[in-house]
Amino acid sequence: MASQRAMAVVGAGHAGGRAALQLRAQGWTGPIVVFGEEPDLPYERPALSKGLLTGEQSADQLMLAQAEGYAGQGITVRLGTAVTRIDTAARQVHTAAGEALDYEALLLATGGRARRLAIPGADQAGVQALRTLADARALQARLQPGQRLLIVGGGFIGLEVAASARARGCEVTLLEGGVRLMGRAVPAPIAERVAALHRAHGVDLRLRAAPESIAALNGRLHVRLLDGDLIVVDTVVAGIGIEPGVQLAREAGLRVGHGVCVDRHLRTSDPHVFAAGDVAECPSVLSGLPLRQETWQNAERQAAVAAANMLGGQTVYDTLPWFWSDQYDHTLQVAGEPALAATEVQRTLGEGAVLHFYLDSDGRVVGASGYGPARDVTKELKLARALVERLARPQAAALQDPNVKLKSLLTA
Incomplete structure (x- = not known):
């Protein structure tokens, strides 16, 4: 070289x-x-x-x-x-x-x-993760109408794959070992709304459920669950981080x-x-x-x-965390660090849309999360994120009241 x-x-x-x-x-x-x-x-x-x-x-x-x-x-x-x-x-x-x-x-x-399933039979053809472009190409080829898909993991990847597979006409079962979806990434009320959305779109969503083993038989994958149930599918996707x-x-x-x-x-x-x-x-x-x-x-x-x-600079990385997930026609976003909150405030926007604000002990907005139909919540989520970025100190009552425009809190 x-x-x-x-x-x-x-x-x-x-x-x-x-x-x-x-x-x-x-x-x-x-x-x-x-x-x-x-x-x-x-x-x-x-x-x-x-x-x-x-x-x-x-x-x-x-x-x-x-x-x-x-x-x-x-x-x-x-x-x-x-x-x-x-x-x-x-x-x-x-x-x-x-x-x-x-x-x-x-x-x-x-x-x-990507973490792989550590259970017997997890090395079978048709069992995969989704991390790389090669993984996505392989999975896309399998997502045909009528195909049966089992997703292990109720985090963002698993839920997004479920929505995409349903859009492709697949039958989808999703297993989550915890008591709710998305762990501590979002508040429980939002997790419940997301679960309801997926069930409304035909996903067989099972909480407190996990696979025990996988066996290939007659061209299908037979997945035995820890509770003894058996699910027969064409493809298994592990979305476990x-x-x-x-x-x-x-x-x-x-x-x-x-x-x-x-x-x-x-x-x-x-x-x-x-x-x-x-x-x-x-x-x-x-x-x-x-x-x-x-x-x-x-x-x-x-x-x-x-x-x-x-190149010799001294630039500080000072960008606050922010991520989003699109599922069906809904969007979910989290900004800042909700785990630092001393107080949580909920703002209901209607049409199934909701915002949660997280305030520290000094009243600063250190985090925000929101969920709802993209057409109804995207603008509000952008304003909520801006409140976090400015570490604003609005009154909790104003954050909770949907009649108080978030934009006015930014300029206060």
Whole structure:
């Protein structure tokens, strides 16, 4: 490889691809090399469980740039290439093919791998997770009218896949081991509304239910549940989260917690190594506690901040958490950190739409969540998010009263 030190990016997902483009946009004129184990160019993941499965979006629409776009900017993208070792003392990355690249600065954007079901028969054909474009292509091919689908996991991925599969005419059963959907990610009243929506669309939704084993018989998958029930399906999808890709960082001697530990500048315990995206565990803007986020916004914004600081900047990552989930014609959003709340206030908007505001002990809005038909709630969710971003201190009674416009609370 070239003798001039390069900006190296390990991980060719959303954060890695965006960071490479940002490095060039922010003025780096030397080599940029991106290493990715997948065969596809960097892409955005949200549509994998939605538009790509339903056929409303193509794989090309998910790409951050096409091959000629990277080549035209002098960015080398090494697809299907695994980095096996990082030598922080020599500032080199080593690949499985025995190559070594000298780096000026290194970004770890290694994301994570989908957790697999740890039960007998989970290695059968037709049992899969949904994390990569290859996973989505394989699942889309199976989502044909009349096909029977079992989803394990009542989080955002599982619920989005359920909505997409129903749109494709599949019969869907969804198992959630907990007492409600989406765990602690959203308040219980919203989880109940989401459950009702899925049941209204024909999903066989079972709480406190989990698979015990899977067996292939006569071209179908026979799934035995812990309660003894048997479900016969064509496809099983595990939506049970990811395992952050921290192995390279740990073996390189970098500090690792629930992800790769970084400071507010996204710098790891080595001054020449940064981390961004799903794998980065960054101090919370609000509490200072370590926080790892698996969201589109996090990948997009952290990529830009990491690029700036790899170039010698001191940009602070100060973006508050925010994520969304679209299911059928409804949308769900969460902004800020509801877990920091001392008080919760609910605003009912009508037509099944609701907002929840979370206030800390000083009366600041540290979080907001909302749910409802997209046409009715999108504008209100945007205003609620703005209240969180400004750490506004409105009166709880005003937040609760739908006759008090949120916009007036922003300008107060």
